[in-house]
Amino acid sequence: MADAPLPALLHRLAAMLGPAGVLTGADTAAYSEDWRRLYQGRTPAVLRPADTAQVAAVLRECAQAGVAVVPQGGNTSMVGGAVPSEAGDQLVLSLARMNRVREIDPIDQTMTIEAGATWKSAQVAAEEAGCLLPLSIGSEGTAQVGGILATNAGGNNTVRYGNARDLVLGLEVVLPDGQVWNGLRRLRKDNTGYCLRQLFVGAEGTLGVITAAVLKLVPRPTEQEVALCAVPSVAAALALFTRVHRHDPAAVQAFEYMSGPGMGFVLAHIPNATLPFAPAPHYALVELATPRPQAGLRAALESVLEAAMEAGEVEDAVIAESEAQRAALWRLREEHSEAQKREGASIKNDVSVPVSRVPALIEQASAACLALMPGIRPVPFGHIGDGNIHFNLEQPLGMDPAAFLAQDHAVMDAVGEVVRALDGSFSAEHGIGRLKPYMMPEWRGGAELDLMRRIKAAIDPRGLMNPGKVLP
Numbered sequence: 001m002a003d004a005p006l007p008a009l010l011h012r013l014a015a016m017l018g019p020a021g022v023l024t025g026a027d028t029a030a031y032s033e034d035w036r037r038l039y040q041g042r043t044p045a046v047l048r049p050a051d052t053a054q055v056a057a058v059l060r061e062c063a064q065a066g067v068a069v070v071p072q073g074g075n076t077s078m079v080g081g082a083v084p085s086e087a088g089d090q091l092v093l094s095l096a097r098m099n100r101v102r103e104i105d106p107i108d109q110t111m112t113i114e115a116g117a118t119w120k121s122a123q124v125a126a127e128e129a130g131c132l133l134p135l136s137i138g139s140e141g142t143a144q145v146g147g148i149l150a151t152n153a154g155g156n157n158t159v160r161y162g163n164a165r166d167l168v169l170g171l172e173v174v175l176p177d178g179q180v181w182n183g184l185r186r187l188r189k190d191n192t193g194y195c196l197r198q199l200f201v202g203a204e205g206t207l208g209v210i211t212a213a214v215l216k217l218v219p220r221p222t223e224q225e226v227a228l229c230a231v232p233s234v235a236a237a238l239a240l241f242t243r244v245h246r247h248d249p250a251a252v253q254a255f256e257y258m259s260g261p262g263m264g265f266v267l268a269h270i271p272n273a274t275l276p277f278a279p280a281p282h283y284a285l286v287e288l289a290t291p292r293p294q295a296g297l298r299a300a301l302e303s304v305l306e307a308a309m310e311a312g313e314v315e316d317a318v319i320a321e322s323e324a325q326r327a328a329l330w331r332l333r334e335e336h337s338e339a340q341k342r343e344g345a346s347i348k349n350d351v352s353v354p355v356s357r358v359p360a361l362i363e364q365a366s367a368a369c370l371a372l373m374p375g376i377r378p379v380p381f382g383h384i385g386d387g388n389i390h391f392n393l394e395q396p397l398g399m400d401p402a403a404f405l406a407q408d409h410a411v412m413d414a415v416g417e418v419v420r421a422l423d424g425s426f427s428a429e430h431g432i433g434r435l436k437p438y439m440m441p442e443w444r445g446g447a448e449l450d451l452m453r454r455i456k457a458a459i460d461p462r463g464l465m466n467p468g469k470v471l472p
Contacts, residue, residue: 006089009065010045016057020097021048031072031092032084035139036341036348039080039434042088043070050097052172052180052211059209060178062091068464069093071205073147074118076139078348079433081151081204081469090467095146098211104129109217110169110186115146115210122215131217134161136254138334146210152202154429156254156287156333159385161218163429165201170214173200176207176460186214199455204431205466207459219291224253225301226287226326229308230280230316234359234384237284239313241355241385244286247304251297254287255385256333257358262379265339265394266332273332276318284314284384285333336381340392345401346379347408349391349415353424358384365391365418372414373407375399388428391415409438416443437472 014022023031023046032041047069049055062069068090072082084090095116102112106129113122119133119140126133137143137155149171154163161167170185183197200207231237234257241255260281266273288297301319308314320326340346353361366378375396382390393411395404416426416439426439440449449471456463456471 006044006065006067009061009067012061013045013047013058016061017047017049017054021050021054022046023048028092031075031094034080034083035076036078036080039083041084041086041090043084043090043092044088046092046094048094048097052098052174055093055095055098055174055209055211056178056180058093059174059176063177063462063464066462066464067091068467069209070466071095071146071150071209073115073144073150074139074142076143076147077151077433078350078430079427079435081431081433081466082147083434085468093209095144095209095211099144101125102212104131104217105186106130106217108186109219111215111217112184112186112212113145113215114212115144115149117145119143119145119148126217127220129217130220132220133167133215134218135164135167138337145213145215149201149210149213150203150205151431152429154383154386154388156256156383158383158388158429159255160253165198167216168197168201168213169216171197171200171210172212173208173210176462176465180211181208184212184214199459202431204433204469206456206470207465209465221253221289222291222293223295223297224287224289224326225297226285226320226329227301227305227317228276228329228332229284229286229305229314230277231282231284231314232280232312233282234362236313237282237384238355238358239311240284240286240308243308243311243313244288244304245385248288248300251288251290251295251300252286252385253289254285256285256382257384257389258283258285258333258336258381259379261377261394262336262340262381263332265343265379266335269339269342270331270335273335274328275332276329277316280315283332285329333381336379336390340379340394343394345395345404347393347405347411348430349393349412349426350388350428350430351391351415351419351424351426352386352388352428353419353422355385355387357422357424358387358389361389361391361418361422361424364422365415368414368418369393369411372410376411387424412439432470434468437468437470440470440472
């Protein structure tokens with residue numbers, strides 16, 4: 001319960017934020033439902049501050065009134081991490097108006113940017129400065145900087161550059177009581193106690209609101225080569241990755257796996273999606289890149305693929321001849337989620353295992369789910385180069401979608417048992433959100449979960465920041 005009447009709080013917030021700063025009524029609908037349409041919440045208002053000072057003022061007022069706040073970026077969470085509850089008593093805080101690039105330093109190779117900027121706009125700004133912002137995800141045109149950092153997003157280039165937290169040098173964060181922590185440091189070395197920025201990266205907005213960040217940039221590639229390969233098995237895809245990585249680990253920018261059924265959904269549901277060769281049981285997408293001029297990546301890739309074909313690891317392959325062809329090959333990978341959505345209801349498992357155990361994961365988890373539900377259609381795909389597979393499962397043909405989704409916990413737990421036996425994680429890059437808190441005690445119980453609870457209690461003792469997410 002709020003400590004003060006909600007209408008009075010909203011009146012004060014509207015006076016502070018102005019006409020563009022508060023949305024009510026039907027205008028809040030898009031902010032109250034997640035991308036997957038798993039959760040439909042309600043909110044009295046969406047608050048849209050224009051700067052850090054306004055964020056701080058909002059959180060001070062809400063803390064004094066005892067009203068919970070749900071920070072929201074582009075609302076692209078796969079686990080319901082940015083949706084208000086169905087009770088209608090939580091305010092959504094959108095950072096969309098805070099979208100400025102504050103500074104880019106090509107010598108330092110850093111960018112200082114506000115949390116509401118889309119990741120794509122940050123990539124474009126980096127490119128214009130002759131640099132690369134080295135993280136790529138399918139939702140980068142909508143996902144915002146703050147949301148990507150709050151969820152520690154991974155994406156296609158983790159194999160080379162790491163996850164989002166590996167790109168963060170500094171943060172500006174508004175705490176639940178309205179205090180502002182200015183940690184926007186551009187230093188590569190700053191060994192002065194606890195690394196506070198890493199508390200907020202991956203915390204999913206449960207400890208405070210990220211309002212700006214200093215991100216690492218890298219030199220922009222001068223050569224880039226992409227190949228789509230038909231492979232006979234998951235083990236062959238892994239063997240190809242090992243071969244490519246050992247040849248030149250510094251050049252591997254991405255290495256993605258796709259199953260035959262998943263590619264079939266893309267070809268069936270995505271307009272103008274075409275394969276450059278005959279359909280295969282499995283696929284691998286390889287991207288090499290380097291800032292070194294005249295590095296000879298094309299010849300190197302051709303040589304590696306020739307050796308892989310001789311070893312039986314690759315059955316067919318095509319190397320992009322233009323930027324348009326490169327984009328077309330990547331589109332076959334990036335449209336997997338949308339194609340599965342159009343095919344029907346799907347249960348998603350964002351899991352990771354040691355890279356060497358990916359073939360075992362896909363084989364054993366497929367068998368476990370088919371034993372649980374005959375006719376279920378496994379559609380694994382993802383970042384085989386870092387061990388992160390999106391082990392998604394499509395509803396059996398003819399099954400009622402609602403009845404299928406009602407069994408999501410049983411299916412997720414079946415996959416989880418395989419993942420646990422392989423020393424993996426039940427959440428690789430999507431986070432916990434509202435979907436997976438029930439799994440935390442079993443997977444992260446004892447001292448680990450106790451530490452998380454103590455951190456939450458110390459920073460947000462009243463539990464007003466994004467309640468119902470992460471912690472059970």
